[in-house]
Amino acid sequence: MPAAKKKAARATSAKSPAIEDYLEQIHNLIATKGYARVVDIAENLSISQASVTNMVQRLAGEGYLLYERYRGIVLTDEGRMVGEAIARRHDVLSRLLSGFGLDPETVHRDVEGMEHHISRQTLEVLTLLMEELEANPALVTRLKQRLR
Amino acid sequence: MPAAKKKAARATSAKSPAIEDYLEQIHNLIATKGYARVVDIAENLSISQASVTNMVQRLAGEGYLLYERYRGIVLTDEGRMVGEAIARRHDVLSRLLSGFGLDPETVHRDVEGMEHHISRQTLEVLTLLMEELEANPALVTRLKQRLR
DNA sequence: TAACAGTGTTAGTCTCGGCTAATTTTCTTT
DNA sequence: AAAGAAAATTAGCCGAGACTAACACTGTTA
Structure with a gap:
Protein backbone atom coordinates (compact mmCIF):
# COMPACT_ATOMS: atom_id res chain seq x y z
CA MET A 1 0.00 0.00 0.00
CA PRO A 2 2.11 2.88 -1.26
CA ALA A 3 0.35 6.14 -0.53
CA ALA A 4 -2.41 4.80 1.70
CA LYS A 5 -3.21 6.11 5.15
CA LYS A 6 -3.61 3.38 7.74
CA LYS A 7 -7.21 4.38 8.45
CA ALA A 8 -6.38 7.34 10.61
CA ALA A 9 -9.25 9.41 11.99
CA ARG A 10 -9.86 12.34 9.72
CA ALA A 11 -10.91 15.68 11.13
CA THR A 12 -14.04 15.56 9.05
CA SER A 13 -15.01 11.95 9.71
CA ALA A 14 -18.37 11.11 11.22
CA LYS A 15 -18.10 10.67 14.96
CA SER A 16 -20.94 8.91 16.74
CA PRO A 17 -22.28 10.38 19.99
CA ALA A 18 -20.77 7.38 21.75
CA ILE A 19 -17.29 8.10 20.44
CA GLU A 20 -17.61 11.75 21.38
CA ASP A 21 -18.75 10.87 24.89
CA TYR A 22 -15.74 8.66 25.45
CA LEU A 23 -13.29 11.24 24.13
CA GLU A 24 -14.87 14.04 26.13
CA GLN A 25 -14.71 11.99 29.28
CA ILE A 26 -11.14 10.82 28.72
CA HIS A 27 -10.15 14.41 28.04
CA ASN A 28 -11.84 15.60 31.22
CA LEU A 29 -10.19 12.92 33.33
CA ILE A 30 -6.74 13.67 31.96
CA ALA A 31 -7.32 17.38 32.48
CA THR A 32 -8.38 16.99 36.11
CA LYS A 33 -6.52 13.89 37.35
CA GLY A 34 -3.66 13.64 34.91
CA TYR A 35 -4.64 10.18 33.64
CA ALA A 36 -7.72 8.26 32.49
CA ARG A 37 -8.36 4.81 33.94
CA VAL A 38 -10.91 2.38 32.54
CA VAL A 39 -12.70 2.18 35.86
CA ASP A 40 -13.20 5.95 36.01
CA ILE A 41 -14.39 6.25 32.44
CA ALA A 42 -16.91 3.49 33.12
CA GLU A 43 -18.06 5.21 36.29
CA ASN A 44 -18.50 8.62 34.65
CA LEU A 45 -20.37 7.25 31.65
CA SER A 46 -22.40 4.82 33.77
CA ILE A 47 -21.45 1.80 31.70
CA SER A 48 -19.51 -1.39 32.43
CA GLN A 49 -15.73 -1.64 32.45
CA ALA A 50 -15.90 -4.28 29.73
CA SER A 51 -17.68 -1.87 27.43
CA VAL A 52 -15.01 0.73 28.04
CA THR A 53 -12.18 -1.64 27.22
CA ASN A 54 -13.91 -2.60 23.98
CA MET A 55 -14.48 0.96 22.90
CA VAL A 56 -11.01 2.11 23.90
CA GLN A 57 -9.51 -0.55 21.67
CA ARG A 58 -11.68 0.62 18.83
CA LEU A 59 -10.76 4.26 19.40
CA ALA A 60 -7.10 3.28 19.33
CA GLY A 61 -7.66 1.52 16.02
CA GLU A 62 -9.26 4.63 14.64
CA GLY A 63 -6.42 6.85 15.68
CA TYR A 64 -8.05 8.81 18.49
CA LEU A 65 -5.77 7.52 21.21
CA LEU A 66 -2.76 5.35 22.05
CA TYR A 67 -3.46 2.29 24.11
CA GLU A 68 -1.34 -0.42 25.69
CA ARG A 69 -3.03 -3.35 27.39
CA TYR A 70 -3.06 -3.06 31.18
CA ARG A 71 -1.03 0.11 30.87
CA GLY A 72 -2.64 3.37 29.94
CA ILE A 73 -4.46 5.68 27.60
CA VAL A 74 -3.08 8.76 25.87
CA LEU A 75 -5.07 10.90 23.47
CA THR A 76 -3.63 11.65 20.04
CA ASP A 77 -3.87 15.20 18.71
CA GLU A 78 -6.98 14.13 16.85
CA GLY A 79 -8.58 12.61 19.93
CA ARG A 80 -7.73 15.63 22.04
CA MET A 81 -9.27 17.97 19.48
CA VAL A 82 -12.52 16.05 19.49
CA MET B 1 -50.32 -10.06 37.27
CA PRO B 2 -53.46 -8.59 38.77
CA ALA B 3 -53.25 -4.84 38.39
CA ALA B 4 -50.89 -4.66 35.43
CA LYS B 5 -51.23 -2.26 32.53
CA LYS B 6 -51.05 -3.87 29.09
CA LYS B 7 -47.83 -2.02 28.17
CA ALA B 8 -49.47 1.15 26.94
CA ALA B 9 -47.21 4.09 26.16
CA ARG B 10 -46.98 6.28 29.22
CA ALA B 11 -46.55 10.03 28.89
CA THR B 12 -43.34 9.77 30.86
CA SER B 13 -41.89 6.70 29.14
CA ALA B 14 -38.51 6.90 27.46
CA LYS B 15 -38.86 7.61 23.75
CA SER B 16 -35.87 6.98 21.54
CA PRO B 17 -34.89 9.60 18.95
CA ALA B 18 -35.99 7.13 16.30
CA ILE B 19 -39.49 6.87 17.74
CA GLU B 20 -39.73 10.63 18.01
CA ASP B 21 -38.60 11.11 14.42
CA TYR B 22 -41.28 8.77 13.15
CA LEU B 23 -44.03 10.40 15.19
CA GLU B 24 -42.95 13.89 14.21
CA GLN B 25 -42.91 12.96 10.58
CA ILE B 26 -46.25 11.15 10.68
CA HIS B 27 -47.74 14.13 12.45
CA ASN B 28 -46.36 16.52 9.84
CA LEU B 29 -47.66 14.43 6.97
CA ILE B 30 -51.13 14.19 8.44
CA ALA B 31 -51.14 17.91 9.15
CA THR B 32 -50.15 18.84 5.60
CA LYS B 33 -51.55 16.07 3.41
CA GLY B 34 -54.27 14.60 5.58
CA TYR B 35 -52.74 11.13 5.69
CA ALA B 36 -49.39 9.43 6.20
CA ARG B 37 -48.29 6.76 3.75
CA VAL B 38 -45.36 4.43 4.36
CA VAL B 39 -43.67 5.57 1.18
CA ASP B 40 -43.75 9.22 2.24
CA ILE B 41 -42.50 8.54 5.74
CA ALA B 42 -39.62 6.56 4.25
CA GLU B 43 -38.84 9.35 1.81
CA ASN B 44 -38.87 12.08 4.47
CA LEU B 45 -36.69 10.13 6.88
CA SER B 46 -34.42 8.84 4.13
CA ILE B 47 -34.81 5.21 5.12
CA SER B 48 -36.30 2.17 3.39
CA GLN B 49 -40.01 1.38 3.24
CA ALA B 50 -39.35 -1.93 4.95
CA SER B 51 -37.87 -0.16 7.94
CA VAL B 52 -40.92 2.08 8.14
CA THR B 53 -43.33 -0.84 8.09
CA ASN B 54 -41.41 -2.53 10.88
CA MET B 55 -41.32 0.54 13.07
CA VAL B 56 -44.95 1.43 12.43
CA GLN B 57 -45.96 -1.99 13.69
CA ARG B 58 -43.89 -1.49 16.77
CA LEU B 59 -45.34 1.97 17.38
CA ALA B 60 -48.81 0.48 17.08
CA GLY B 61 -47.90 -2.15 19.65
CA GLU B 62 -46.71 0.57 21.99
CA GLY B 63 -49.89 2.55 21.67
CA TYR B 64 -48.67 5.52 19.67
CA LEU B 65 -50.85 4.84 16.62
CA LEU B 66 -53.52 2.64 15.09
CA TYR B 67 -52.42 0.55 12.17
CA GLU B 68 -54.18 -1.79 9.76
CA ARG B 69 -52.12 -3.76 7.24
CA TYR B 70 -52.20 -2.25 3.74
CA ARG B 71 -54.70 0.31 5.02
CA GLY B 72 -53.56 3.28 6.96
CA ILE B 73 -52.06 4.98 9.98
CA VAL B 74 -53.82 7.10 12.59
CA LEU B 75 -52.09 8.63 15.58
CA THR B 76 -53.49 8.02 19.04
CA ASP B 77 -53.73 10.94 21.45
CA GLU B 78 -50.44 9.81 22.92
CA GLY B 79 -48.75 9.61 19.52
CA ARG B 80 -50.10 12.99 18.49
CA MET B 81 -48.85 14.59 21.70
CA VAL B 82 -45.34 13.29 21.11
C1' DT C 1 6.87 -13.87 48.83
C1' DA C 2 2.21 -15.37 48.75
C1' DA C 3 -2.32 -14.06 48.69
C1' DC C 4 -5.95 -10.91 48.05
C1' DA C 5 -8.40 -6.82 46.21
C1' DG C 6 -8.90 -4.11 42.59
C1' DT C 7 -8.51 -3.23 37.82
C1' DG C 8 -8.45 -4.69 33.08
C1' DT C 9 -9.55 -7.94 29.44
C1' DT C 10 -11.86 -11.58 26.67
C1' DA C 11 -15.66 -14.17 25.01
C1' DG C 12 -20.13 -14.49 24.03
C1' DT C 13 -24.80 -12.51 23.93
C1' DC C 14 -28.52 -9.02 23.42
C1' DT C 15 -31.37 -5.06 21.59
C1' DC C 16 -32.12 -1.38 18.49
C1' DG C 17 -32.86 0.17 14.23
C1' DG C 18 -31.31 -0.02 10.01
C1' DC C 19 -30.80 -2.92 5.31
C1' DT C 20 -31.96 -6.04 0.79
C1' DA C 21 -34.56 -9.43 -1.59
C1' DA C 22 -38.67 -11.58 -2.34
C1' DT C 23 -43.59 -11.56 -1.97
C1' DT C 24 -48.25 -9.74 -1.54
C1' DT C 25 -51.68 -6.35 -1.92
C1' DT C 26 -53.55 -2.30 -4.01
C1' DC C 27 -53.98 1.08 -7.63
C1' DT C 28 -54.08 2.51 -12.37
C1' DT C 29 -54.50 2.03 -17.05
C1' DT C 30 -55.88 0.09 -21.08
C1' DA D 1 -61.44 -7.15 -16.14
C1' DA D 2 -56.61 -8.17 -16.78
C1' DA D 3 -51.92 -6.54 -16.65
C1' DG D 4 -48.39 -3.82 -15.11
C1' DA D 5 -46.80 -0.35 -11.77
C1' DA D 6 -46.58 1.18 -7.26
C1' DA D 7 -46.89 0.53 -2.49
C1' DA D 8 -46.68 -2.40 1.53
C1' DT D 9 -45.17 -6.37 3.88
C1' DT D 10 -42.30 -10.32 5.35
C1' DA D 11 -38.08 -12.76 6.17
C1' DG D 12 -33.57 -12.80 7.12
C1' DC D 13 -29.45 -10.24 7.93
C1' DC D 14 -26.04 -6.74 9.88
C1' DG D 15 -23.39 -3.31 12.77
C1' DA D 16 -23.16 -0.36 16.88
C1' DG D 17 -22.75 -0.45 21.38
C1' DA D 18 -24.27 -2.07 25.43
C1' DC D 19 -24.27 -6.32 28.90
C1' DT D 20 -22.54 -10.55 32.09
C1' DA D 21 -19.45 -14.09 33.38
C1' DA D 22 -15.08 -15.75 33.51
C1' DC D 23 -10.38 -14.96 33.48
C1' DA D 24 -5.74 -12.30 33.71
C1' DC D 25 -2.87 -8.92 35.35
C1' DT D 26 -1.07 -5.61 38.99
C1' DG D 27 0.05 -3.74 43.24
C1' DT D 28 -0.39 -3.80 48.13
C1' DT D 29 -0.06 -5.84 52.33
C1' DA D 30 0.66 -9.48 55.80
Whole structure:
Protein backbone atom coordinates (compact mmCIF):
# COMPACT_ATOMS: atom_id res chain seq x y z
CA MET A 1 0.00 0.00 0.00
CA PRO A 2 2.11 2.88 -1.26
CA ALA A 3 0.35 6.14 -0.53
CA ALA A 4 -2.41 4.80 1.70
CA LYS A 5 -3.21 6.11 5.15
CA LYS A 6 -3.61 3.38 7.74
CA LYS A 7 -7.21 4.38 8.45
CA ALA A 8 -6.38 7.34 10.61
CA ALA A 9 -9.25 9.41 11.99
CA ARG A 10 -9.86 12.34 9.72
CA ALA A 11 -10.91 15.68 11.13
CA THR A 12 -14.04 15.56 9.05
CA SER A 13 -15.01 11.95 9.71
CA ALA A 14 -18.37 11.11 11.22
CA LYS A 15 -18.10 10.67 14.96
CA SER A 16 -20.94 8.91 16.74
CA PRO A 17 -22.28 10.38 19.99
CA ALA A 18 -20.77 7.38 21.75
CA ILE A 19 -17.29 8.10 20.44
CA GLU A 20 -17.61 11.75 21.38
CA ASP A 21 -18.75 10.87 24.89
CA TYR A 22 -15.74 8.66 25.45
CA LEU A 23 -13.29 11.24 24.13
CA GLU A 24 -14.87 14.04 26.13
CA GLN A 25 -14.71 11.99 29.28
CA ILE A 26 -11.14 10.82 28.72
CA HIS A 27 -10.15 14.41 28.04
CA ASN A 28 -11.84 15.60 31.22
CA LEU A 29 -10.19 12.92 33.33
CA ILE A 30 -6.74 13.67 31.96
CA ALA A 31 -7.32 17.38 32.48
CA THR A 32 -8.38 16.99 36.11
CA LYS A 33 -6.52 13.89 37.35
CA GLY A 34 -3.66 13.64 34.91
CA TYR A 35 -4.64 10.18 33.64
CA ALA A 36 -7.72 8.26 32.49
CA ARG A 37 -8.36 4.81 33.94
CA VAL A 38 -10.91 2.38 32.54
CA VAL A 39 -12.70 2.18 35.86
CA ASP A 40 -13.20 5.95 36.01
CA ILE A 41 -14.39 6.25 32.44
CA ALA A 42 -16.91 3.49 33.12
CA GLU A 43 -18.06 5.21 36.29
CA ASN A 44 -18.50 8.62 34.65
CA LEU A 45 -20.37 7.25 31.65
CA SER A 46 -22.40 4.82 33.77
CA ILE A 47 -21.45 1.80 31.70
CA SER A 48 -19.51 -1.39 32.43
CA GLN A 49 -15.73 -1.64 32.45
CA ALA A 50 -15.90 -4.28 29.73
CA SER A 51 -17.68 -1.87 27.43
CA VAL A 52 -15.01 0.73 28.04
CA THR A 53 -12.18 -1.64 27.22
CA ASN A 54 -13.91 -2.60 23.98
CA MET A 55 -14.48 0.96 22.90
CA VAL A 56 -11.01 2.11 23.90
CA GLN A 57 -9.51 -0.55 21.67
CA ARG A 58 -11.68 0.62 18.83
CA LEU A 59 -10.76 4.26 19.40
CA ALA A 60 -7.10 3.28 19.33
CA GLY A 61 -7.66 1.52 16.02
CA GLU A 62 -9.26 4.63 14.64
CA GLY A 63 -6.42 6.85 15.68
CA TYR A 64 -8.05 8.81 18.49
CA LEU A 65 -5.77 7.52 21.21
CA LEU A 66 -2.76 5.35 22.05
CA TYR A 67 -3.46 2.29 24.11
CA GLU A 68 -1.34 -0.42 25.69
CA ARG A 69 -3.03 -3.35 27.39
CA TYR A 70 -3.06 -3.06 31.18
CA ARG A 71 -1.03 0.11 30.87
CA GLY A 72 -2.64 3.37 29.94
CA ILE A 73 -4.46 5.68 27.60
CA VAL A 74 -3.08 8.76 25.87
CA LEU A 75 -5.07 10.90 23.47
CA THR A 76 -3.63 11.65 20.04
CA ASP A 77 -3.87 15.20 18.71
CA GLU A 78 -6.98 14.13 16.85
CA GLY A 79 -8.58 12.61 19.93
CA ARG A 80 -7.73 15.63 22.04
CA MET A 81 -9.27 17.97 19.48
CA VAL A 82 -12.52 16.05 19.49
CA GLY A 83 -12.62 15.81 23.26
CA GLU A 84 -11.95 19.50 23.67
CA ALA A 85 -14.52 20.46 21.07
CA ILE A 86 -17.25 18.54 22.87
CA ALA A 87 -16.18 19.90 26.22
CA ARG A 88 -16.45 23.42 24.79
CA ARG A 89 -19.97 22.79 23.50
CA HIS A 90 -20.82 21.37 26.90
CA ASP A 91 -19.57 24.45 28.66
CA VAL A 92 -21.38 26.92 26.41
CA LEU A 93 -24.69 25.10 26.65
CA SER A 94 -24.40 24.70 30.40
CA ARG A 95 -23.70 28.34 31.04
CA LEU A 96 -26.42 29.46 28.64
CA LEU A 97 -29.11 27.39 30.32
CA SER A 98 -27.86 27.81 33.86
CA GLY A 99 -28.16 31.55 33.44
CA PHE A 100 -31.91 31.15 33.46
CA GLY A 101 -31.92 29.25 36.68
CA LEU A 102 -32.88 25.87 35.31
CA ASP A 103 -32.23 23.17 37.85
CA PRO A 104 -28.77 21.63 37.42
CA GLU A 105 -30.10 18.12 36.89
CA THR A 106 -32.19 19.21 33.91
CA VAL A 107 -29.37 21.28 32.47
CA HIS A 108 -27.08 18.29 32.72
CA ARG A 109 -29.44 15.91 30.95
CA ASP A 110 -30.27 18.29 28.12
CA VAL A 111 -26.70 19.41 27.55
CA GLU A 112 -25.52 15.81 27.54
CA GLY A 113 -27.86 15.10 24.67
CA MET A 114 -27.52 18.30 22.68
CA GLU A 115 -23.75 18.70 22.70
CA HIS A 116 -23.27 16.11 19.96
CA HIS A 117 -25.40 17.92 17.44
CA ILE A 118 -23.97 21.41 17.37
CA SER A 119 -22.03 22.60 14.35
CA ARG A 120 -19.25 25.14 14.48
CA GLN A 121 -21.61 27.86 13.24
CA THR A 122 -24.32 27.09 15.75
CA LEU A 123 -21.74 27.01 18.50
CA GLU A 124 -20.71 30.53 17.56
CA VAL A 125 -24.26 31.77 17.78
CA LEU A 126 -24.86 30.13 21.14
CA THR A 127 -21.57 31.48 22.45
CA LEU A 128 -22.63 34.94 21.40
CA LEU A 129 -25.94 34.54 23.17
CA MET A 130 -24.28 33.22 26.29
CA GLU A 131 -21.80 36.10 26.39
CA GLU A 132 -24.51 38.68 25.88
CA LEU A 133 -26.60 37.25 28.68
CA GLU A 134 -23.66 37.01 31.04
CA ALA A 135 -22.71 40.61 30.27
CA ASN A 136 -26.25 41.87 30.55
CA PRO A 137 -27.94 40.61 33.71
CA ALA A 138 -30.73 43.11 33.30
CA LEU A 139 -31.81 41.40 30.12
CA VAL A 140 -31.84 38.03 31.84
CA THR A 141 -33.88 39.42 34.69
CA ARG A 142 -36.39 40.90 32.29
CA LEU A 143 -36.69 37.65 30.35
CA LYS A 144 -36.97 35.51 33.44
CA GLN A 145 -39.99 37.49 34.52
CA ARG A 146 -41.84 36.09 31.53
CA LEU A 147 -41.08 32.56 32.60
CA ARG A 148 -44.07 32.46 34.92
CA MET B 1 -50.32 -10.06 37.27
CA PRO B 2 -53.46 -8.59 38.77
CA ALA B 3 -53.25 -4.84 38.39
CA ALA B 4 -50.89 -4.66 35.43
CA LYS B 5 -51.23 -2.26 32.53
CA LYS B 6 -51.05 -3.87 29.09
CA LYS B 7 -47.83 -2.02 28.17
CA ALA B 8 -49.47 1.15 26.94
CA ALA B 9 -47.21 4.09 26.16
CA ARG B 10 -46.98 6.28 29.22
CA ALA B 11 -46.55 10.03 28.89
CA THR B 12 -43.34 9.77 30.86
CA SER B 13 -41.89 6.70 29.14
CA ALA B 14 -38.51 6.90 27.46
CA LYS B 15 -38.86 7.61 23.75
CA SER B 16 -35.87 6.98 21.54
CA PRO B 17 -34.89 9.60 18.95
CA ALA B 18 -35.99 7.13 16.30
CA ILE B 19 -39.49 6.87 17.74
CA GLU B 20 -39.73 10.63 18.01
CA ASP B 21 -38.60 11.11 14.42
CA TYR B 22 -41.28 8.77 13.15
CA LEU B 23 -44.03 10.40 15.19
CA GLU B 24 -42.95 13.89 14.21
CA GLN B 25 -42.91 12.96 10.58
CA ILE B 26 -46.25 11.15 10.68
CA HIS B 27 -47.74 14.13 12.45
CA ASN B 28 -46.36 16.52 9.84
CA LEU B 29 -47.66 14.43 6.97
CA ILE B 30 -51.13 14.19 8.44
CA ALA B 31 -51.14 17.91 9.15
CA THR B 32 -50.15 18.84 5.60
CA LYS B 33 -51.55 16.07 3.41
CA GLY B 34 -54.27 14.60 5.58
CA TYR B 35 -52.74 11.13 5.69
CA ALA B 36 -49.39 9.43 6.20
CA ARG B 37 -48.29 6.76 3.75
CA VAL B 38 -45.36 4.43 4.36
CA VAL B 39 -43.67 5.57 1.18
CA ASP B 40 -43.75 9.22 2.24
CA ILE B 41 -42.50 8.54 5.74
CA ALA B 42 -39.62 6.56 4.25
CA GLU B 43 -38.84 9.35 1.81
CA ASN B 44 -38.87 12.08 4.47
CA LEU B 45 -36.69 10.13 6.88
CA SER B 46 -34.42 8.84 4.13
CA ILE B 47 -34.81 5.21 5.12
CA SER B 48 -36.30 2.17 3.39
CA GLN B 49 -40.01 1.38 3.24
CA ALA B 50 -39.35 -1.93 4.95
CA SER B 51 -37.87 -0.16 7.94
CA VAL B 52 -40.92 2.08 8.14
CA THR B 53 -43.33 -0.84 8.09
CA ASN B 54 -41.41 -2.53 10.88
CA MET B 55 -41.32 0.54 13.07
CA VAL B 56 -44.95 1.43 12.43
CA GLN B 57 -45.96 -1.99 13.69
CA ARG B 58 -43.89 -1.49 16.77
CA LEU B 59 -45.34 1.97 17.38
CA ALA B 60 -48.81 0.48 17.08
CA GLY B 61 -47.90 -2.15 19.65
CA GLU B 62 -46.71 0.57 21.99
CA GLY B 63 -49.89 2.55 21.67
CA TYR B 64 -48.67 5.52 19.67
CA LEU B 65 -50.85 4.84 16.62
CA LEU B 66 -53.52 2.64 15.09
CA TYR B 67 -52.42 0.55 12.17
CA GLU B 68 -54.18 -1.79 9.76
CA ARG B 69 -52.12 -3.76 7.24
CA TYR B 70 -52.20 -2.25 3.74
CA ARG B 71 -54.70 0.31 5.02
CA GLY B 72 -53.56 3.28 6.96
CA ILE B 73 -52.06 4.98 9.98
CA VAL B 74 -53.82 7.10 12.59
CA LEU B 75 -52.09 8.63 15.58
CA THR B 76 -53.49 8.02 19.04
CA ASP B 77 -53.73 10.94 21.45
CA GLU B 78 -50.44 9.81 22.92
CA GLY B 79 -48.75 9.61 19.52
CA ARG B 80 -50.10 12.99 18.49
CA MET B 81 -48.85 14.59 21.70
CA VAL B 82 -45.34 13.29 21.11
CA GLY B 83 -45.35 14.28 17.45
CA GLU B 84 -46.56 17.77 18.25
CA ALA B 85 -44.05 18.21 21.03
CA ILE B 86 -41.15 17.39 18.77
CA ALA B 87 -42.51 19.58 15.99
CA ARG B 88 -42.71 22.45 18.47
CA ARG B 89 -39.11 21.99 19.55
CA HIS B 90 -38.14 21.83 15.90
CA ASP B 91 -39.89 25.10 15.18
CA VAL B 92 -38.39 26.97 18.12
CA LEU B 93 -34.86 25.82 17.38
CA SER B 94 -35.20 26.59 13.68
CA ARG B 95 -36.45 30.10 14.23
CA LEU B 96 -33.86 30.80 16.91
CA LEU B 97 -30.94 29.78 14.71
CA SER B 98 -32.32 31.11 11.46
CA GLY B 99 -32.58 34.51 13.07
CA PHE B 100 -28.82 34.70 13.02
CA GLY B 101 -28.58 33.98 9.34
CA LEU B 102 -27.09 30.50 9.60
CA ASP B 103 -27.41 28.67 6.34
CA PRO B 104 -30.59 26.59 6.16
CA GLU B 105 -28.73 23.34 5.58
CA THR B 106 -26.77 23.72 8.81
CA VAL B 107 -29.83 24.78 10.76
CA HIS B 108 -31.65 21.73 9.52
CA ARG B 109 -28.91 19.28 10.50
CA ASP B 110 -28.37 20.75 13.95
CA VAL B 111 -32.05 21.08 14.76
CA GLU B 112 -32.69 17.53 13.63
CA GLY B 113 -30.20 16.31 16.18
CA MET B 114 -30.97 18.64 19.07
CA GLU B 115 -34.74 18.45 19.08
CA HIS B 116 -34.76 15.09 20.85
CA HIS B 117 -32.85 16.31 23.87
CA ILE B 118 -34.78 19.35 25.01
CA SER B 119 -36.81 19.22 28.19
CA ARG B 120 -39.94 21.23 28.79
CA GLN B 121 -37.98 23.72 30.89
CA THR B 122 -35.26 24.20 28.35
CA LEU B 123 -37.87 24.62 25.65
CA GLU B 124 -39.39 27.46 27.65
CA VAL B 125 -36.06 29.22 27.91
CA LEU B 126 -35.31 28.85 24.23
CA THR B 127 -38.78 30.03 23.33
CA LEU B 128 -38.24 33.10 25.42
CA LEU B 129 -34.95 33.77 23.71
CA MET B 130 -36.48 33.29 20.28
CA GLU B 131 -39.36 35.65 21.03
CA GLU B 132 -37.04 38.29 22.39
CA LEU B 133 -34.84 38.15 19.33
CA GLU B 134 -37.77 38.25 16.93
CA ALA B 135 -39.22 41.22 18.79
CA ASN B 136 -35.92 43.00 18.99
CA PRO B 137 -34.13 43.06 15.63
CA ALA B 138 -31.74 45.71 16.87
CA LEU B 139 -30.33 43.26 19.38
CA VAL B 140 -29.86 40.65 16.69
CA THR B 141 -28.12 43.14 14.46
CA ARG B 142 -25.79 44.14 17.24
CA LEU B 143 -24.96 40.52 18.09
CA LYS B 144 -24.44 39.51 14.49
CA GLN B 145 -21.78 42.14 14.15
CA ARG B 146 -19.68 40.19 16.60
CA LEU B 147 -19.92 37.07 14.46
CA ARG B 148 -16.97 38.14 12.30
C1' DT C 1 6.87 -13.87 48.83
C1' DA C 2 2.21 -15.37 48.75
C1' DA C 3 -2.32 -14.06 48.69
C1' DC C 4 -5.95 -10.91 48.05
C1' DA C 5 -8.40 -6.82 46.21
C1' DG C 6 -8.90 -4.11 42.59
C1' DT C 7 -8.51 -3.23 37.82
C1' DG C 8 -8.45 -4.69 33.08
C1' DT C 9 -9.55 -7.94 29.44
C1' DT C 10 -11.86 -11.58 26.67
C1' DA C 11 -15.66 -14.17 25.01
C1' DG C 12 -20.13 -14.49 24.03
C1' DT C 13 -24.80 -12.51 23.93
C1' DC C 14 -28.52 -9.02 23.42
C1' DT C 15 -31.37 -5.06 21.59
C1' DC C 16 -32.12 -1.38 18.49
C1' DG C 17 -32.86 0.17 14.23
C1' DG C 18 -31.31 -0.02 10.01
C1' DC C 19 -30.80 -2.92 5.31
C1' DT C 20 -31.96 -6.04 0.79
C1' DA C 21 -34.56 -9.43 -1.59
C1' DA C 22 -38.67 -11.58 -2.34
C1' DT C 23 -43.59 -11.56 -1.97
C1' DT C 24 -48.25 -9.74 -1.54
C1' DT C 25 -51.68 -6.35 -1.92
C1' DT C 26 -53.55 -2.30 -4.01
C1' DC C 27 -53.98 1.08 -7.63
C1' DT C 28 -54.08 2.51 -12.37
C1' DT C 29 -54.50 2.03 -17.05
C1' DT C 30 -55.88 0.09 -21.08
C1' DA D 1 -61.44 -7.15 -16.14
C1' DA D 2 -56.61 -8.17 -16.78
C1' DA D 3 -51.92 -6.54 -16.65
C1' DG D 4 -48.39 -3.82 -15.11
C1' DA D 5 -46.80 -0.35 -11.77
C1' DA D 6 -46.58 1.18 -7.26
C1' DA D 7 -46.89 0.53 -2.49
C1' DA D 8 -46.68 -2.40 1.53
C1' DT D 9 -45.17 -6.37 3.88
C1' DT D 10 -42.30 -10.32 5.35
C1' DA D 11 -38.08 -12.76 6.17
C1' DG D 12 -33.57 -12.80 7.12
C1' DC D 13 -29.45 -10.24 7.93
C1' DC D 14 -26.04 -6.74 9.88
C1' DG D 15 -23.39 -3.31 12.77
C1' DA D 16 -23.16 -0.36 16.88
C1' DG D 17 -22.75 -0.45 21.38
C1' DA D 18 -24.27 -2.07 25.43
C1' DC D 19 -24.27 -6.32 28.90
C1' DT D 20 -22.54 -10.55 32.09
C1' DA D 21 -19.45 -14.09 33.38
C1' DA D 22 -15.08 -15.75 33.51
C1' DC D 23 -10.38 -14.96 33.48
C1' DA D 24 -5.74 -12.30 33.71
C1' DC D 25 -2.87 -8.92 35.35
C1' DT D 26 -1.07 -5.61 38.99
C1' DG D 27 0.05 -3.74 43.24
C1' DT D 28 -0.39 -3.80 48.13
C1' DT D 29 -0.06 -5.84 52.33
C1' DA D 30 0.66 -9.48 55.80
